[in-house]
Amino acid sequence: MADRPVREQIEICWGERRVIAELLRTNRRALRIDVRPTGEVAISAPVGEEIEEIRGRVHRKGAWIFAQIDTIAQRPEVTPKRRFISGETHLLLGRQYRLSIEQSNDPHVRLEGGRLVISARSTDDQPHCRRLLQAFYTLKAREVFRQRFEVVAEPFVRKGLKRPSLVIRAMSKRWGSFTPSGRVVLNVDLVRASPRLIDYVICHELAHAFFPDHGDGWRSLLKTVMPDWEKRKAQLEGALR
Numbered sequence: 001m002a003d004r005p006v007r008e009q010i011e012i013c014w015g016e017r018r019v020i021a022e023l024l025r026t027n028r029r030a031l032r033i034d035v036r037p038t039g040e041v042a043i044s045a046p047v048g049e050e051i052e053e054i055r056g057r058v059h060r061k062g063a064w065i066f067a068q069i070d071t072i073a074q075r076p077e078v079t080p081k082r083r084f085i086s087g088e089t090h091l092l093l094g095r096q097y098r099l100s101i102e103q104s105n106d107p108h109v110r111l112e113g114g115r116l117v118i119s120a121r122s123t124d125d126q127p128h129c130r131r132l133l134q135a136f137y138t139l140k141a142r143e144v145f146r147q148r149f150e151v152v153a154e155p156f157v158r159k160g161l162k163r164p165s166l167v168i169r170a171m172s173k174r175w176g177s178f179t180p181s182g183r184v185v186l187n188v189d190l191v192r193a194s195p196r197l198i199d200y201v202i203c204h205e206l207a208h209a210f211f212p213d214h215g216d217g218w219r220s221l222l223k224t225v226m227p228d229w230e231k232r233k234a235q236l237e238g239a240l241r
């Protein structure tokens with residue numbers, strides 16, 4: 001009969017960061033570290049292995065563990081299913097707008113007071129309405145991201161960064177990235193967030209031009225350029241659910 005795994009907890013410390021992981025004792029011989037999609041950490045360790053030994057081995061993986069946690073934290077939340085009907089609320093640049101759909105032979109989208117008006121050929125053609133709104137969001141994203149990018153890139157350019165280029169596209173798993181060829185890629189869906197949160201993502205990615213990981217160098221550069229970056233990061237994680 002196999003022994004039932006015994007569940008314990010272990011605190012993982014790395015730099016100033018802490019996380020409580022679930023510690024599972026198993027009959028496996030190797031230590032295994034899992035960062036789950038929820039950001040929780042689970043350690044499977046051989047039965048009988050000393051806790052200090054486990055702590056030491058986990059600590060050596062600290063950079064990797066916290067990088068995984070950060071990647072998960074940056075993932076966009078799944079947008080609730082939208083039906084593109086009048087009365088539904090949609091976010092744009094951090095503000096909530098009520099959708100209003102009207103029939104028109106000149107399909108377009110416009111902001112009118114607190115409303116987001118979709119003039120559609122047919123008011124109950126949801127794919128048509130969705131495409132119109134998506135096109136509008138893409139236009140807004142291009143306009144706003146470019147403006148913000150110019151402003152946010154300035155201190156990095158002063159630090160010697162060659163003027164970087166910006167790419168805007170749909171991304172399914174993250175808000176932005178920094179490519180090896182030196183481009184900042186931003187998720188078009190970020191246009192739902194307020195400009196200060198957009199600034200944070202741009203800043204986050206530009207700091208990767210100097211430091212590829214999220215280590216101390218990266219953190220201190222970010223702190224210099226955007227002292228309240230951690231607050232913005234937390235807000236971004238909560239804003240677009």
Ligand SMILES: [Zn+2]
Nearest residue numbers: 204205208214
């Ligand atoms: Zn990053």
